[in-house]
Amino acid sequence: MVLKVSEIPEEEMMLSGTRLCSGCGLQLAYRWALKALGPKTIVTNPASCSTVCGGVGGYTPLKVPVFYCCFETVAANAAGAAAALKAKGQDKDIVVLAWAGDGGTYDIGFQGLSGASERGDNFIFACVNNQAYMNTGIQRSGATPYGAKTTTTPILGKQQMNKNMLKIMEAHGLSYIAQTSTSHPRDIYEKFQKAREFNGKGVRYIEILGTCPPGWGFPTDKSIELARLAVQTGYWPLLERIEGKLVISSPSKRYMDKTKRKDIREFLKGQSRFRHLKEADFKIWEDYIDGMWEGIRLELEKQGDL
Amino acid sequence: MVRTKQDDAFEKNVARTILASMQTPAVGEAGNTGEWRTMRPILHNDLCIVVKSGKPTCHLCWMYCPEITVSREIPPVFNYTYCKGCGICATECPTKAIEMVPEKEAPSCEGNEGGEF
Numbered sequence: 001m002v003l004k005v006s007e008i009p010e011e012e013m014m015l016s017g018t019r020l021c022s023g024c025g026l027q028l029a030y031r032w033a034l035k036a037l038g039p040k041t042i043v044t045n046p047a048s049c050s051t052v053c054g055g056v057g058g059y060t061p062l063k064v065p066v067f068y069c070c071f072e073t074v075a076a077n078a079a080g081a082a083a084a085l086k087a088k089g090q091d092k093d094i095v096v097l098a099w100a101g102d103g104g105t106y107d108i109g110f111q112g113l114s115g116a117s118e119r120g121d122n123f124i125f126a127c128v129n130n131q132a133y134m135n136t137g138i139q140r141s142g143a144t145p146y147g148a149k150t151t152t153t154p155i156l157g158k159q160q161m162n163k164n165m166l167k168i169m170e171a172h173g174l175s176y177i178a179q180t181s182t183s184h185p186r187d188i189y190e191k192f193q194k195a196r197e198f199n200g201k202g203v204r205y206i207e208i209l210g211t212c213p214p215g216w217g218f219p220t221d222k223s224i225e226l227a228r229l230a231v232q233t234g235y236w237p238l239l240e241r242i243e244g245k246l247v248i249s250s251p252s253k254r255y256m257d258k259t260k261r262k263d264i265r266e267f268l269k270g271q272s273r274f275r276h277l278k279e280a281d282f283k284i285w286e287d288y289i290d291g292m293w294e295g296i297r298l299e300l301e302k303q304g305d306l
Numbered sequence: 307m308v309r310t311k312q313d314d315a316f317e318k319n320v321a322r323t324i325l326a327s328m329q330t331p332a333v334g335e336a337g338n339t340g341e342w343r344t345m346r347p348i349l350h351n352d353l354c355i356v357v358k359s360g361k362p363t364c365h366l367c368w369m370y371c372p373e374i375t376v377s378r379e380i381p382p383v384f385n386y387t388y389c390k391g392c393g394i395c396a397t398e399c400p401t402k403a404i405e406m407v408p409e410k411e412a413p414s415c416e417g418n419e420g421g422e423f
């Protein structure tokens with residue numbers, strides 16, 4: 001279902017004039033996630049570019065309360081806030097959002113997220129995946145994809161694949177898991193609303209691809225175009241896993257067919273972090289994408305959805 | 307557990323500290339971020355879908371602007387005080403109704419930027 005513009009509230013939870021870079025994909029994601037959840041939201045946020053967004057002094061562009069916590073503790077803080085709301089009988093009314101970067105999710109914040117997921121603490125965990133530790137100057141993370149140059153992989157680019165976070169979260173048996181991209185604000189909006197509907201059903205995990213002009217090396221105006229290419233090449237499928245069942249979101253359905261997918265080179269060649277890649281590297285990317293979709297196909301077949 | 311006077315004082319102190327560190331929502335937290343801009347988006351009304359149809363159909367510029375500096379009006383209006391000039395709105399506009407022009411040549415530029423060096 002594609003929402004009409006008139007069906008989307010005009011009210012924003014973020015105000016103009018933030019500290020984030022021009023063309024920041026994370027900012028667009030933050031804007032739409034908060035728009036979907038509305039004013040009755042409490043955010044917990046570990047050190048990341050999103051923290052910079054929150055402002056450095058007595059003012060903030062964010063209209064919802066945000067608790068800025070230690071890097072490792074975003075999920076623990078969210079669990080505490082959710083428990084307090086439950087004790088006060090306000091858990092139906094107010095939603096808790098843990099909003100973290102990929103470093104705060106895949107690596108440093110992982111034990112907290114895993115523990116909260118296992119305990120079934122009641123909050124939404126969102127990871128804005130810009131594929132490196134951007135706020136401290138583009139260091140490699142567990143989410144950095146193969147081949148990407150970062151300041152800690154400056155010569156050859158990263159030699160390992162990224163972690164498969166969706167599979168890891170799937171193994172935790174969450175009620176709702178979703179993947180979305182800054183190229184699809186309506187999809188972000190709908191998925192956060194959906195996640196809220198699963199209130200009371202433990203941690204709900206949403207991962208958003210957040211384009212980053214300085215970190216990825218592309219002109220600011222290409223921020224959305226690149227996020228869209230990630231979807232169109234099949235690299236970043238928009239999907240949901242509802243109570244364990246895999247559902248491919250409508251913009252990504254057609255990419256089940258390999259011939260409909262754009263060449264991954266189109267995505268890679270637009271970014272300076274991949275400029276050094278050779279044919280053999282492109283092959284690794286192609287195999288990664290093909291393998292992922294083969295897995296998706298097998299699973300949908302098993303579910304009887306194909 | 308018995309509550310002591312010290313407990314009360316401690317809690318009051320914690321509450322005071324939290325309240326003191328509370329922020330107030332405001333536009334322009336980072337100042338007038340429009341000053342970062344080197345290119346300025348301008349709208350060509352004759353190409354814009356919502357202007358031509360009079361209906362709120364497109365508004366992709368509003369949807370994709372990270373800075374929330376394009377309004378959802380007909381015609382869309384830019385907030386040049388905070389627009390950082392990223393150019394996303396111009397790139398995403400399906401009819402190329404938005405043009406990025408160098409800041410100094412923009413028709414309504416106040417001319418207070420890029421002074422002499």
Ligand SMILES: Cc1ncc(C[n+]2csc(CCOP(=O)(O)OP(=O)(O)O)c2C)c(N)n1
Pocket residue numbers: 026047048049050070071072100101102103104105130132133134135136141
């Ligand atoms: C325990 C700890 N280690 C390191 C840091 C320094 N630090 C602050 S933000 C940041 C990078 C965050 O990366 P990520 O979570 O991916 O978010 P992004 O900035 O990319 O949005 C780091 C390493 C810290 N604040 N705390």
Ligand code: SF4
Pocket residue numbers: 020021022023024025026027049130134135211212213214215
């Ligand atoms: S470094 Fe990247 S993620 Fe961070 S504010 Fe800049 S564009 Fe956004």
Ligand code: SF4
Pocket residue numbers: 347370371372373374375376384388389390391392393394395396
């Ligand atoms: S140039 Fe960028 S910041 Fe300015 S209105 Fe367009 S999308 Fe928004």
Ligand code: SF4
Pocket residue numbers: 349353354355356357364365366367368382398399400401402403404
């Ligand atoms: S994206 Fe272009 S056509 Fe659509 S409303 Fe904005 S200016 Fe008009």
Ligand SMILES: [Mg+2]
Pocket residue numbers: 101102103128129130131132133134135
């Ligand atoms: Mg990051």
